[in-house]
Amino acid sequence: MTAHATLLIDESADRVVVTLNRPEKRNAIDARMVEELHAVCETLEAEPRILIITGADGVFASGADIAELLERTAADARRGINATVFSRINSLPMPVIAAVDGWALGGGAELAYAADLRVGTPRVRIGNPETGLGIIAAAGALWRLPELVGEPLAMELALTGRVLTGEEALAVRLLSQLFEPDDLLAGAHALADRIAANDPLATRMTKEVLRAPRADHPRVEREAQAVLFESPEKRRRMTEFLERRRR
Structure with a gap:
């Protein structure tokens, strides 16, 4: 400290x-x-x-x-x-x-x-x-x-x-x-x-979208999701989720 x-x-x-x-x-x-x-x-x-x-x-x-x-x-x-x-x-x-x-x-x-x-x-x-x-x-x-x-x-x-x-x-x-x-x-x-425990980038974008002016929706959701859909962390987390379900 x-x-x-x-x-x-x-x-x-x-x-x-x-x-x-x-x-x-x-x-x-x-x-x-x-x-x-x-x-x-x-x-x-x-x-x-x-x-x-x-x-x-x-x-x-x-x-x-x-x-x-x-x-x-x-x-x-x-x-x-x-x-x-x-x-x-x-x-x-x-x-x-x-x-x-x-x-x-x-x-x-x-x-x-x-x-x-x-x-x-x-x-x-x-x-x-x-x-x-x-x-x-x-x-x-x-x-x-x-x-x-x-x-x-x-x-x-x-x-x-x-x-x-x-x-x-x-x-x-x-x-x-x-x-x-x-x-x-x-x-x-x-x-x-x-x-x-969650993805930091998804958390940051969630806060950003929550704070966006109403007039900017739903465009801001779509743009944020577009970035996240291409992220390596999304692929890693979803792959791990599917693997756990198969066990």
């Missing part, structure tokens, strides 16, 4: 585990963390692997760093500092899993929404209380959350600042599974194991 100023990074052949590590600030997302997350993205764009994001000391991320937000200006808002890195994480070639424990508020929630899959614990508290601080959830919540849980619930959460418990987040499928805190990372790895 490699320690950086705000992240702990554990790399293996098929995945990278990133732990948000500012425990003294409840893993609040500051400019340095954004820079380090961009560096992680650069690595995974060059060498695609599954990404698991979690937080240190029983907290995912308590939000963006309020001390920094206080001093940000209109020009900073237009730069989309947090939104840009969350979109980059969302666009990584291989799946991203958020393993969420404890607080995931504001920017922390938006980072979790940017993942492809989210697992958590019963003690999760996730939501967007930004309007109580005189701002909006401008790093993806106001368009990702309606896609994830539906517009009526997203509207309620964004306008009231209500925070969901882990059980509530599971019930609306914002989280796909709940684990006890000590089992959370193992649960995320089990999910990553299932993904890693």
Whole structure:
């Protein structure tokens, strides 16, 4: 595991585990963390692997760093500092899993929404209380959350600042599974194991096609399948499947 100023990074052949590590600030997302997350993205764009994001000391991320937000200006808002890195994480070639424990508020929630899959614990508290601080959830919540849980619930959460418990987040499928805190990372790895057992190219193309605009379908499916039909890995996997059936 490699320690950086705000992240702990554990790399293996098929995945990278990133732990948000500012425990003294409840893993609040500051400019340095954004820079380090961009560096992680650069690595995974060059060498695609599954990404698991979690937080240190029983907290995912308590939000963006309020001390920094206080001093940000209109020009900073237009730069989309947090939104840009969350979109980059969302666009990584291989799946991203958020393993969420404890607080995931504001920017922390938006980072979790940017993942492809989210697992958590019963003690999760996730939501967007930004309007109580005189701002909006401008790093993806106001368009990702309606896609994830539906517009009526997203509207309620964004306008009231209500925070969901882990059980509530599971019930609306914002989280796909709940684990006890000590089992959370193992649960995320089990999910990553299932993904890693599949063909990486097929996985990458599945994510790409799922994210394609509706107007691009069914062309994008056909083009992706055309590439995969000619791949050596497709032939190997299908041949092995047929051989197992003959036994």
